[in-house]
Amino acid sequence: MIWLTWRQLRAQAATVVLAVTAMAVVLALTGPRLVELARAGADEVFDRLTSTDGTLFWAGLVVVAAVPALVGAFWGAPLVARELEAGTHRLVWNQSVTRTRWLLTKLAVTTAVAALAVGALSFAVTWWSDPLDGAVGHARGSFPGVLTPVSFAMRGVAPVGYTVFAVVLGVTLGAVLRRSLTAMALTLAVYVLVQLAVPLWVRPYLVAPTTATIAISARTLDSVVADDQGGPQSITVHTTDRGDWIVANETLAADGRPAALPAWMSDCFAAAPDRFAGPIEASPINPCLERLASEGYTQRVVYQPAGNFWPVQLAETALYLAASGLLAGFCLWWTRRRLS
């Protein structure tokens, strides 16, 4: 049965393995230079990057994000659906192997191969991007930190969990819908929805987040959200470690309860020029912030500290693997009982 699964998977596996190998080679060639740069000084890494490095960084993110979805759709969805469409289930389910063994073997081998491929890819990309993750340039922007939703899903071991989930999802949808193409489309859609929902509602709480109260000052200010008239509507601050993932940002009044910004803030801000280029300490809105702080306003921040990266990774991978297990159980029941 393993032979048969591999024989049917061979062609598609070859394409993916080829692509992963090509990517890995490119990363292996360009990686060491970045390691050197980082050793020289973390602050200077950003400024000394070429545009190719930037492209590669974002390409790495895209590829690791896309591969689980594609594998789930192209390997998973047709696994059962194709057999039903072609009628070959009438051939293979009549050999001396039960449907249970047939499905479990196919699921196991396919997810294993996919997980290996994605695992290798993710490892390569994570290693390569390590000097760049969270690097901050002086004025020109930064690369996102590993805990931020943009990067988290494409680092570490989480992509393996996503891949297993995507493949099992694909197989299940294929078995239920009995049509390869429809199942492929639906697999992609559901996978994307899940990948949007988890960072929003689940990931922040996988590991208990930290709550802290931060003083409002020029140093801690992260951004100001404007209202319709151009005045300040709300502010956000950042924590000392740029790698922390801020989940909630709330302004508290002196009594410790959530409050809106006081009315005089808009006048204060209106007096300041629109653009300012210079050191943060001399910014014209500083007096406004100092007055805010003196009136007792503070900012409450709920965040995942940077050090929680691996615990959250493992928790999320476990979550996806558990979900895959449940799906696989359903798929098995469906194939045995309902496909008759």
Add this chain to the structure above:
Amino acid sequence: MTAAIATDALGKRYRRRWALSDCTLDIPAGRVTGLVGQNGAGKSTLLNLAAGLLRPTTGTIEVCGGRPATDAAQLAKVGFVAQDTPTYAGLSIRDHLRLGARLNPGWDESLAASRVERLGLDPGQKTGRLSGGQRAQLALALGLAKRPELLILDEPVASLDPFARREFLQVLMEAVAEQELSVVLSSHVVSDLERVCDHVVVLVDSQVRLAGEVEALLDTHHRLTGPRRTTREMPRDQQVVSERHTDRQTTLVVRTEGPVLDPSWTVTQLGLEDLVLSYMELPTSDLTGRGDGTTGAPSLEVLK
């Protein structure tokens, strides 16, 4: 010997429609049984149920003494050649043989190899490129090399040209002669079955109309032709299966164990095709034996 297929009030429903209903059969082992019926009569459904690809809605079915597809040992007893002989188009003939060898403990490698050799095909050829007849022969080889107790074939020759059809049946009959094999095959072409079957089951409108040994059936059914008369006065032991009247003449198909003594009848033999057709003509709701309203024997006749 355990029956090849034994069913009891077997039924299968798809949403609203009953594809098979109230089917009670005993198909003996060691025979070649033909399953006849029009398209949509339930032949495929019955065969797929026997192969374990479908689950019954009501009733039970036992194949070679066990419930279909329960475990590997049971699966090894039954070979199935499905309609349109599906094969993996992207895999070669050699791959299919390896498939059989890997997935079947009872696989006879030499038998499979010799059959493929006799076909004269290149084992490296992808099965998607084979003709219908060649694919059918490959599917038959796969089914036979498994060394099953029962081989089920669902309309195996329906889409084959006469030459391919003859070749297929030749190989099948040779295998029956060599191995102790029971065969159940379905067809809507009765003339094919007449050569190869010694047992026949007729399905009409999802129900069994007739089942029995071909020889016994042909011995006990006769065509009676004679001057126009009513069927009311027919002797008790003669059951009218079908009747046709013109203004001068009556033609009947009757079933009887004894001789027809009435000299005004011209008695002729029936071929299997005509016999089956006369049973298929009977409307489902009106299975009377005589014109006087009383019913004759039940529609299911199991003659041993």
Add this chain to the structure above:
Amino acid sequence: MIEFSLDGRSGVSPYLQVVHQVRQALRLGLLREGDQLPTVKDVVATLAINPNTVLKAYRELERDGLVTARPGVGTFVTRTLADDSLAAHEPLRRELQRWLVKARAAGVDDESIEALFRSAFRGGQRGVA
């Protein structure tokens, strides 16, 4: 070794056709004592008929004492028919010719003669079976 053929439309059952063809071969001397009949497997592989049909035919021939089955080897001819009924053939043929003359004289056409013969023949068959 003789080869069988099957006429699907003759109305005669396959096994009887086999029996007749063996008897015919014996009569004509195509099969002699000690000759082997084609194996069931070979007959079936050529004609695509049920093996039981052939077995039944061979069994009937064995019952009539014409052949004998040796398990694992094959079926062999034990005696020919050449001498059996030949003696009866001549007078029967002459009787038949006389009957034909009578029938034609009575104005019975060829088709009616055949019909008469067939119904009498079939009636006789059933009586014997």
